[in-house]
Amino acid sequence: MxxxxxxxxxxxxxxxxxxxxxxxxxxxxxxxxxxxxxxxxxxxxxxxxxSHRCYVPSIDDQNLSTSALGGKQSSSSINSNDFASVSNSSILYQHIPTEPGPDGNLRWSQCHIYVKGDNSSVSNRSQTTCVEGWVFDIxxxxxxxxxxxxxxxxxxxxxxxxxxxxxxxxxxxxxxxxxxxxxxxxxxxxxxxxxxxxxxxxxxxxxxxxxxxxxxxxxxxxxxxxxxxxxxxxxxxxxxxxxxxxxxxxxxxxxxxxxxxxxxxxxxxxxxxxxxxxxxxxxxxxxxxxxxxxxxxxxxxxxxxxxxxxxxxxxxxxxxxxFAIENTEILLKKNDTEEQDTSENKKTEENLSYSDLLTISFLRKRWAIFAIGWFAVTLAYYGLSLNTNNIGGNRYLANFIGAATELPGTLVCFLTMKKLGGRRSFMFTTGFSSVCLLITPLLEFGGKWFTITSTMLGKLLISGSLANLYIFTGELFPTLLRTQALGGCTFLARIAGILAPFMVFIGEELNPHIPYIVPGLVGLVATAAMFFLPETKFQPLPDTIEDAQNQERNSIRLSCAKKTVNNRSNENEDVLKPVLEIPNVETQSKKETCFE
CATH class of the missing domain: 1.20.1250.20 (MFS general substrate transporter like domains)
Incomplete structure (x- = not known):
């Protein structure tokens, strides 16, 4: 009821x-x-x-304003030239060893200092950890x-x-x-x-x-x-x-x-x-x-x-x-027509749970397909994010540009969902993104700009797919299971987020094409699986399990209606909406057939 x-x-x-x-x-x-x-x-x-190096009291006490933190000394300011280059005339040579940095150039050791009182030659001096703390390049x-x-x-x-x-x-x-x-x-x-x-x-x-x-x-x-x-x-x-x-x-x-x-x-x-x-x-x-x-x-x-x-x-x-409501007693009415129906698709208990996503057959199919979609999109999204080189040396600018790529992807999601509907929008953005990822290794012969363009286009489209999932997932589950369905999908998505760094690491160690090929193939599987979901365009949000099941039938009706108005201009929405407003009839066959 x-x-x-x-x-x-x-x-x-x-x-x-x-x-x-x-x-x-x-x-x-x-x-x-x-x-x-x-x-x-x-x-x-x-x-x-x-960048950092060991704190040297005899030198840094004269140049730095410091504060005691946890028994160690940490600087609040320092001349960045002490880190940008290693000068042969620097007095730090007497206290701190050097080591190659990520760029191959020498830098001061970040974790070691010469043992105090050891007066042997620099090359033979004993080293120890930074017992006095660290100085940071700020x-x-x-x-x-x-x-x-x-x-x-x-x-x-x-x-x-x-x-x-x-x-x-x-x-x-x-x-x-x-x-x-x-x-x-x-x-x-x-x-x-x-x-x-x-x-x-x-x-x-x-x-x-x-x-x-x-x-x-x-x-x-x-x-x-x-x-x-x-x-x-x-x-x-x-x-x-x-x-x-x-x-x-x-x-x-x-x-x-x-x-x-x-x-x-x-x-x-x-x-x-x-x-x-x-x-x-x-x-x-x-x-x-x-x-x-x-x-x-x-x-x-x-x-x-x-x-x-x-x-x-x-x-x-x-x-x-x-807007005025004259009589509060007629605001709501009870619908008890379902009380006699005991089938799994007419379940009306108030406390639906995660188990219902697995025990009700058509919901189980939907949740499994969405789980594949969320996993594929998250794997590609984080894989591309972690596998993209930093933009320049300015971390503020790099993060801003990385965030800015989300905007066009979200707009693509809106435009395609408005035009195609949730299901076909996902298939378009995810499928196209997967193709971009798979062809990226093949574009290396054309130079880095071809691969960068393909990768960024894939990132843009996969951002649209992620936005799509947040909207489309909620459109195919009843009210009392909607958030739980989203939660279960998000749970699996986080597993993909945890696996993505390892995928990038394996790519660095074995083959640089792995971070493109793996999410590209998984994305194609998700695109194909999404074909088996009903379309939600022009359909109301399902409140009950029955409403959710009727989306399958209404999706067929939508396809039939689109065939009948295919040659009519500027009338699509006006013609299609009444089709979906027809009350559901229990005796109607689920296998409706379109006749032109």
């Missing part, structure tokens, strides 16, 4: 894009803007490790956590451990967040995760010891991905069908803009504590906006049979959108 809207008038108003929907979506866009910086800040800027007054807590040399492994744990947090949060959102509601998940992200960011900004950071970054990954997948479900359920792809694209564009803003914030606030404090302050603002402007999903309330809350939400919506 489920609730339904009682009048066509109310249904029409709910399906309009009024002030109620616009202000909620504005808050969700702000939330999306702040989601990406969490991991990017951690791996790129908070844990940035510049630009723009940068002060990172790696510098403050001396996460270098024998403790260098402690720096990349934080973003790795954050990625594992993404996996856990994808599963837990999907369950919490479908069980306790979208609004509860948004408020609780916003509060958690705010507290975690502020605590990290004032962290006294680094060991506690590992738990905090893991927890951050959990709550960020929970907020992300719940937000996409709320976007799908709050937005009228005709605007769903546009709004979903705007959410993804907000994430890309947030990614692009990270280098700017990090440049303005070079101290890692300051930039985290700024993001924590922004999260406080978003938390307050979420509390006042983001309400529960009406679809979720109706599927949960929460009549009182649904009526209250409708009254709030009517007040904000300025």
């Amino acid at each position: 489920t609730l339904e809207l009682a009048s066509d008038k109310i249904q029409n108003h709910v399906q309009k894009m009024g002030s109620f929907q616009i202000r909620a979506l504005a808050v969700l866009m702000a939330m999306s803007f702040l989601n990406t910086p969490v991991v990017v800040l951690c791996s790129v800027f908070v844990l940035y490790t510049p 630009d723009n007054h940068v002060f990172s956590a790696a510098m403050e807590f001396s996460l270098v040399c024998d403790q260098a492994y402690m720096a990349p451990l934080a973003p790795s744990l954050s990625m594992f947090g993404y996996m856990v949060g994808a599963m837990a967040g999907g369950y919490v959102s479908d069980r306790f509601g979208r609004q509860f998940t948004q408020l609780s995760t916003c509060l958690a992200v705010t507290l975690l960011t502020i605590i990290l900004a004032f962290l006294p010891v680094w060991y506690a950071a590992y738990f905090l970054w893991f927890a951050m990954g959990c709550v960020v991905t929970s907020r992300e997948i719940s937000m996409m479900s709320l976007v799908n359920e709050t937005t009228p069908s005709r605007y769903r792809h546009l709004v979903g694209t705007m959410i993804m564009l907000s994430a890309a803009l947030g990614y692009m803003a990270v280098p700017g914030f990090s440049y303005i606030f070079p101290n890692w504590r300051h930039v985290l404090a700024v993001y924590g302050g922004l999260e406080v603002i978003v938390l307050l906006m979420t509390f006042f402007f983001v309400h529960e999903s009406l679809s979720w309330l109706m599927q949960k049979n929460k009549a009182k809350k649904a009526k209250k939400l409708l009254l709030v919506m009517s007040k904000v959108n300025n």
Whole structure:
């Protein structure tokens, strides 16, 4: 038994894009803007490790302003020429050995110093570790956590451990967040995760010891991905069908803009504590906006049979959108026509779970296909990101350009989804991207610009595929399983994210073409698998399992209708929409046939 809207008038108003929907979506866009910086800040800027050498008290005490950190000395400023070149006349030769750098040029040893008091020749002197601490080559007054807590040399492994744990947090949060959102509601998940992200960011900004950071970054990954997948479900359920792809694209564009803003914030606030404090302050603002402007999903309330809350939400919506409701008693009605049907596709229990994705046959097929798609796209996305050489020597510019490639990819996603629909849009972007990756090794004979162009085109298109999946996945699952389906797919996607660095490493060791060939082939498999899903263009978002199953039939109807109007100009949407508004008839055969 489920609730339904009682009048066509109310249904029409709910399906309009009024002030109620616009202000909620504005808050969700702000939330999306702040989601990406969490991991990017951690791996790129908070844990940035510049060139360094051992601290020499007899020399550096005269030239550097220092502060005692954990019993060691770390500099806050230094002449970068001491790192850019090794001068034969430098007095540091008496204290610090030299070693070849990544570019083949000599540099000061980053982890060793000559034993004090050893007066033998330089070539025969004994070496020891940096017992007095380190001096860092600093630009723009940068002060990172790696510098403050001396996460270098024998403790260098402690720096990349934080973003790795954050990625594992993404996996856990994808599963837990999907369950919490479908069980306790979208609004509860948004408020609780916003509060958690705010507290975690502020605590990290004032962290006294680094060991506690590992738990905090893991927890951050959990709550960020929970907020992300719940937000996409709320976007799908709050937005009228005709605007769903546009709004979903705007959410993804907000994430890309947030990614692009990270280098700017990090440049303005070079101290890692300051930039985290700024993001924590922004999260406080978003938390307050979420509390006042983001309400529960009406679809979720109706599927949960929460009549009182649904009526209250409708009254709030009517007040904000300025449409009158005369009688609150006829806002909702109960639909109990399904109570006698006990088949697996008519399951009406309120507490659906992950197990239903596996036990209901057509949902199992859909989830398996989407799992392949998410895995393939994530493997290609992170593989290309990790396998692309840094752009120049400016890390701020490099990260900005890398983030900027997300924008055209997201726009391609919107245009193709509007024109082709979710399924064919994915097949177009993923298939074309896979071809670009597979031909990249063949283009080496033409020079590096051919390979760079092919790789960047593949990255652009795969970014569009990723944006597509966030929107399209939610369109094929019922309300009470929507977020859990997204969570399960995101979980598998994070496995691909963990495997991507190893794929790049194997490519460096065995064959440089592996990072192109493997994701290219997997992408083609995902493209072929997506063919077996129904199209969602012009179809409403499914509320129940029955609605989701009827998408198969409606997809066939859509194909039939398109054949009948193929020669009519400027009438496609007007002709196709009524086809999908025909009530579902249980006795109608699932194997409908098109006749021209």
